[in-house]
Amino acid sequence: MTTRTLTVGLGSRSYPIHIGPGLLRQASLFAPHVKSGRAAVITNTTVGPLYADAVERTLASCGVRTFRVEIPDGEAEKRWQTLDRVYGELLRVQADRKTVIVALGGGVVGDLAGFAAATYQRGVPFVQVPTTLLAQVDSSVGGKTGVNHALGKNMIGAFHQPLAVVADTTTLDTLPDRELAAGLAEVIKYGAIRDIDFFGWLEENVERLREREAGALAYAIGRSCEIKAEIVALDEREAGPRALLNLGHTFGHAIETLEGYGTWLHGEAVAAGMVMAARMSARLGRAPESDARRLEALIRRAGLPVEPPGLAVDDWLDAMGRDKKNESGRITLILLDRLGAAAIEKNAPAGALQDFLTGR
Ligand SMILES: NC(=O)c1ccc[n+]([C@@H]2O[C@H](COP(=O)([O-])OP(=O)(O)OC[C@H]3O[C@@H](n4cnc5c(N)ncnc54)[C@H](O)[C@@H]3O)[C@@H](O)[C@H]2O)c1
Ligand SMILES: [Zn+2]
Numbered sequence: 104m105t106t107r108t109l110t111v112g113l114g115s116r117s118y119p120i121h122i123g124p125g126l127l128r129q130a131s132l133f134a135p136h137v138k139s140g141r142a143a144v145i146t147n148t149t150v151g152p153l154y155a156d157a158v159e160r161t162l163a164s165c166g167v168r169t170f171r172v173e174i175p176d177g178e179a180e181k182r183w184q185t186l187d188r189v190y191g192e193l194l195r196v197q198a199d200r201k202t203v204i205v206a207l208g209g210g211v212v213g214d215l216a217g218f219a220a221a222t223y224q225r226g227v228p229f230v231q232v233p234t235t236l237l238a239q240v241d242s243s244v245g246g247k248t249g250v251n252h253a254l255g256k257n258m259i260g261a262f263h264q265p266l267a268v269v270a271d272t273t274t275l276d277t278l279p280d281r282e283l284a285a286g287l288a289e290v291i292k293y294g295a296i297r298d299i300d301f302f303g304w305l306e307e308n309v310e311r312l313r314e315r316e317a318g319a320l321a322y323a324i325g326r327s328c329e330i331k332a333e334i335v336a337l338d339e340r341e342a343g344p345r346a347l348l349n350l351g352h353t354f355g356h357a358i359e360t361l362e363g364y365g366t367w368l369h370g371e372a373v374a375a376g377m378v379m380a381a382r383m384s385a386r387l388g389r390a391p392e393s394d395a396r397r398l399e400a401l402i403r404r405a406g407l408p409v410e411p412p413g414l415a416v417d418d419w420l421d422a423m424g425r426d427k428k429n430e431s432g433r434i435t436l437i438l439l440d441r442l443g444a445a446a447i448e449k450n451a452p453a454g455a456l457q458d459f460l461t462g463r
Contacts, residue, residue, distance in 0.1 A: 107321070109328050111244060112336040116264050120244060120328050122321065126271035127157045127232070134165040136230050136266040139201035142169045143193060145216035146207040149176045150234050153277055158207055158232060169205075170196050174215070178365035181211045181251050183259065189219045200224045203266070209235035209282070210242035210369065214257070217248030221263030231268045235278055236286025236320075237370055239270040240293075240327035245335040245345075251364055255425045256356040262340055270328075272321060280313075284406040285370025287312060288351075290323050291401055292377060293330040296347045299443030301326050302401070309404050346428055347445045350437040351377030354411065357422035361414055374407035381439055383459050387452070390439040397442060416460045 106123030121132050142162055146155050151173045159169045172192045174185050193202070204227055206216035213231055220229035231243035249260020275283070287309070294302030304322075305312075311319040331348070338345040355376030358367050367375075381395035399409050420434075428435035428447075436451040 107325050109325070109332055111264070111332045113264060113339060118265060118267050120268040120270065120332065122239070122270045122272065122324055122328065124271065124273045124317070126269050127154060127274070128161055129269075130161050130164045132267070132269050133161055133167075133230065136228065137162060137165055137167045137203050139203060140167055141198070141202045142167050142205050143172055143196070143198055143202055144169055144205045144207055145172045145174070145189060145212060145219065147174050147176045147180075147212050150208040150212065154234060154274060155207060158205065162205070167203075174212070176211075178211055178251075178359070178369065179363075181215050181364070183250055183252075186215055186219060186250055189215070190223060193219070193223055198223070198227070200227055202227055204229040205232055206230070206243075206265075207232045207234065208238070209233065210238045213238050213242050214248050214260070215250055217246075217263055217265070218250060218260055221248050221261040226263065228266050229263070231265045233268065233270050234274040236275055236283050236324070237289055238286075239272070239275075239324050240286060241289040241331060241348075243268045243270065244328055244331045246339070251360075254360070255422070256360050256364075257427070258425070264339075270324065272317070272324065275315065275320065280406070281368065282370075283313070283315070285368040285374075287405040288370035288374040288377070288402070288407055290327050291398075291405060292348070292350050292373065293327050295377065295381075295398055295439065295442055296350050296437075296445035297330055297334075297443065298326075301330075302442055306397075306401055309401060313406060343447075346435070346447050347437055349428060350439075350445050351375075351380050353423055353426050353428065353434070353436055354379045354419075356426065357419055358411055358414070360422050361418055362412055367408075367412070371408050374402045374405070375409060375411045378402060378409045379411060379459075380437060383436065383456070384438040384440075386459060387438070387455060389446075390441050394439060394442040398439075416457060419460045420457070 204220040233243035246264035252258040355372035358372040384390035
């Protein structure tokens with residue numbers, strides 16, 4: 104298996120995404136980005152013991168002095184209080200504006216460490232080293248960083264692009280099955296919004312992915328990153344098409360917030376949310392019923408939930424009313440015109456949405 108390198112094309116802020124086995128040990132991938140000679144490896148108490156030594160050794164071989172910051176594990180830690188502890192650690196070791204932050208972990212570490220990098224001393228460089236499938240196909244690419252608020256998912260944050268993404272696929276060997284499935288939700292999302300051929304490939308290969316067949320995983324990660332890089336290059340700050348990446352997320356974020364962060368994994372909430380978005384699209388006469396059923400079937404085969412938890416309609420609407428895509432008090436939804444083609448609906452008919460949520 105060889106290393107593949109893609110590029111996120113953002114002019115002077117363009118950066119590589121390296122994907123392949125054993126990359127944590129490849130000094131040449133890190134060396135160009137850590138020339139200042141100091142790095143802070145931000146990780147968590149699960150990933151740190153597994154992979155931080157390898158990363159630190161690689162950085163040391165590039166002549167870099169490192170120190171490690173370990174945060175507790177879990178979505179509930181993606182919050183202001185944990186971030187403040189990270190700032191404290193950075194200050195304690197006198198990290199300066201040239202110290203490179205290395206975010207080693209899943210999306211929680213990546214989002215929080217990325218936001219620390221965006222804000223510490225008004226911004227320091229950072230490198231993403233994603234270790235979950237979800238982080239390798241989605242969260243490490245595109246520069247969205249931030250933390251949750253008790254009242255809303257990802258409500259505090261900043262755009263801050265990394266210098267590079269180093270996705271070592273060998274790290275997925277230790278990922279629990281439930282987390283692997285959660286990552287598949289975002290992979291399926293790319294097919295559903297933009298690439299019907301990829302969606303068809305996923306229908307044929309979902310079992311191979313669940314069995315972690317290396318070739319299948321490498322293809323799915325590469326294709327997902329290509330699509331994400333393409334959309335980010337088109338619309339870095341989500342003035343338009345980048346919002347399509349939010350298929351299932353308006354419903355999904357409501358589930359995560361209302362059920363308590365970490366109860367539903369992000370990917371699980373997005374999975375159920377995508378089924379809801381597809382059913383809503385069919386109900387509005389936008390997408391064929393058969394497409395909604397086809398998406399549901401694939402999500403089910405990926406080992407993911409297709410039904411949301413039972414929540415009160417007022418709670419749904421309240422949580423969805425705080426989504427970042429909303430404008431002037433109207434809920435924006437990402438809907439399907441058909442599988443492989445999503446659209447932004449800024450004027451989701453309130454009555455239809457309420458009926459849809461009530462009808463469950
Ligand atoms: N910034 C973005 O564009 C973006 C996109 C999608 C999702 N997200 C965010 O990402 C987060 C979810 O990320 P996630 O699914 O990676 O969850 P996560 O970071 O919580 O990781 C999942 C679990 O796997 C563990 N883990 C990580 N790597 C491991 C490995 N190699 N072996 C064994 N265990 C490992 C973690 O410690 C954790 O317990 C959510 O907060 C979501 O909002 C952000
Ligand atoms: Zn997501």
